[in-house]
Amino acid sequence: MSTSKPPSFFVSLPVASLSSSTDFYKSLNFTPLDDYSDDDTVAFRFPYKSNANICLMIHSTSRFEQFIRRGSKIVHAKEVTGAIYTLGVPNKEDVDGFLEKAEKAGGKKDPFEMKEYGKDLGLYTRSFEDMDGHIWEATTMLNEKAKEKA
Incomplete structure (x- = not known):
């Protein structure tokens, strides 16, 4: 068992291919x-x-089905958006770099665009889809004033 502190918050997502999503x-x-x-x-x-x-816990569809309510269906994220997952990163370059990595790995950059989203709050945010269509954002605080509010 690992000696590092265990996570305190878990996000579970169904994926079509465990190996592709792992990569x-x-x-x-x-x-x-x-x-x-x-x-x-x-x-x-x-x-x-x-x-x-x-x-982040990615699950095969059969495993994910074990966790959901009986009679309910797994959302197919390419057809229905059930949530948006936002990841805080240190700076604007990391936001842009994160999206470049996502696209290079098979994801889709900027599936939607909201001009100057978060600018009035001192944020820089961009989005990407993973291979299953789950929408993620990478965001950072651009100025010290915004960082102090966090």
């Missing part, structure tokens, strides 16, 4: 957590120290 998230510097992974689930710590208490 995708590894390319974005998500850190695998072997202690929480098995043949149907792969767990990761979110990238960047500030997000280290968050765990």
